[in-house]
Amino acid sequence: MFDICLLGTGGMVPIPHRYLSSLILRYNGTTLLVDCGEGTQVPIQQLGWGFKGISAILFTHYHGDHITGLPGILYQMLNAERTEKLTLMGPVGILVLKSIVDVLFKKTPFEIEFLELKSGEEIKIGDIVVKAASVLHTAPCYAYSFEARRLPLFDVEKAKKLNIPVRFWNLLQHGQVVTYQGCVYTPDMVLGEKRKGLKISYSTDTRPTKDLVELVKGSDIFIGEGMYGDNADAEKAREKCHSTFFETANVAKEAGVGELWLTHYSPSMLQPERYIKNATSVFPNTRLGKDLMTRSLRFRDK
Template sequence: MFDVCLLGTGGMMPIPGRWLSSLLIKCNGKMILVDCGEGTQIPLRMAAWGFKAIEAILLTHYHADHIAGLPGLLLTIANSGKVEVLTLIGPPGLKQVVDGLTVISPQLPYELELIELSDINGDSTSLHNININSLPADHSLPCLAYSFELPRNRRFNAGRAKGLNIPIQYWKDLQRGISVTLENKTIRPDMVLGPLRKGIKVCYCTDTRPTEDLEEFISGADLFICEGMYGKNDELEKARQNKHMTFSEAALLAKRGNVNELWLTHYSPSLKDPEVHIEGVRAIFQKTIAGKDLQSKTIKFNDTDTEADFGK
């Protein structure tokens, strides 16, 4: 399962009662942070999920409201006792940006591993069984949208395994996709495993115009967290000029992508009360929520069929 926490929902600058847009994902005791604007340490501390377990920090792009909090956070993570490698992932230019920012956070007790992803084509990497995919966004400088997918094991067919006389001590290996050899006969996992099952998918995107590629990228997501810089439809021209989205555009994107739930984020500082506009947006996509700082959710596999059929 995934635990997700929307640390902040602001764009451009933090304002009283609203931190800058950032997302925290926790899975199997490991955490991934997406974006780190100024002040991100504060909602991180308020969330009380800790700092030491942060394994990676992903950056959508290098505008200050998405990265200026990095030096202080790196020092806070150091003070948490972390000595293991910390991975930083972002579009091209990552090394130059990190080199500049870490001038004021030198001598970290852990190594920084930098992974630059393409801003021309979709790219991918993985971290602790989480598949991370990226897609170039339509913004004023290189920017990436991210998806996080947790695959799900195929269901183990105990009856089929018994019919093949496979001793129970080999069942776990087969469920993990490892072939076993019995009496000079190879037993392949697909001989005892059911069809592929849907895992968990969370998508995050800020600072972009809606695109057809983005519709496909978010397809079927359990949770889509998307920027809603402007709440009013009459601000569409401003959204186009500044390479952002209105609430309605984000909702239409969620509808076309057939996602399960939409959280809006990255509000303009002038947008005082996002809830004022939410009912109209729900006419486009019903499961739309105006994101709030420290809003969290646990996402589990889609049905009760979560365990292997051992012993049945």
């Protein structure tokens, strides 16, 4: 299963009953955290997934509401007696976080790696494939997609007819060519059709862009910017490089996603449900994100 939890849904500052925007994902033994604004350690504790297993923290950008919870997260990891390396990654400027960590923590019992990602770069963390794309905000900012990919079906009967030793089956399924006793076996000889994996995309603090549409295309769930619900705030959204419900719903529609979760609400928008129709009129399968909203996705075959 590919588990996801929207830890918080607020933008700019936390308010009562709304934590700052953050996402946590886990798949096949790998857990990733995306952004950690002030107080993010609290919903992680409420969720109960723990701190020790977080392999990496990805940052969309370095505004305060996305990074000020990092010290609290690191303290929790120290309390959990973590020894495994932690990777912090994001757009240009990641060394700003290093200076904060160096001041607050003279030494940690685990290595902390700071990794600057390039837009369009695709990396694999455990079995999760992560891709970053630049979006349009007032500072360098990334949206991310997270994929759990599946190997094609392996045709056992074909392999047996070709007398391919069992010890080579795994290599062929993973796309490797095998030469054995003068015979060359290629993956296409034993592999069936491709199988659809699972894809989650996450984006806050942006205007709608073509690069964003391309990144989130085909996502099972797209978690997107919902700073403003009222269409009357469209001009404000343009000025501050944010998006309205209506605009993000258009991204979801154009990208052909399965479901849209809105998040990163303005602290002045106390009742997002008042504006949900501005999104569902464009993309019916829209949900208002809520703190600790959780979903477990499973692979589906035809």
